[in-house]
Amino acid sequence: MSYILPVLIALALGLFALANGQPVQVSLWPGGWTVELALWQAVLGPCLVAFLAGAILVWFSHLPQKWSNRRLRRTAKRLDAELAARDAALAKPN
Numbered sequence: 810m811s812y813i814l815p816v817l818i819a820l821a822l823g824l825f826a827l828a829n830g831q832p833v834q835v836s837l838w839p840g841g842w843t844v845e846l847a848l849w850q851a852v853l854g855p856c857l858v859a860f861l862a863g864a865i866l867v868w869f870s871h872l873p874q875k876w877s878n879r880r881l882r883r884t885a886k887r888l889d890a891e892l893a894a895r896d897a898a899l900a901k902p903n
Contacts, residue, residue, distance in 0.1 A: 822853065825849060826847075829848040829849045830849065832847060832848075833846060833847075833851055
């Protein structure tokens with residue numbers, strides 16, 4: 810059920826690519842280079858680059874929180890082990 814939306818988006822992008830295969834010239838500034846691409850490549854290429862740049866930016870922005878969570882999990886595990894050792898020591902008959 811969770812695959813319905815991605816499949817519909819992929820289908821729409823595929824239909825867009827099939828319908829827009831005519832070549833266009835893209836001039837790249839500042840070098841003055843000219844590249845001939847299919848229209849769908851000229852439209853969807855920058856969208857893909859922007860999506861990947863945003864994904865990488867979000868991933869890097871979450872790194873400090875991931876590091877903090879990992880450190881807190883290690884501390885909690887160590888404290889749980891200490892507490893279990895104290896409980897075991899208190900439960901021993903003298």
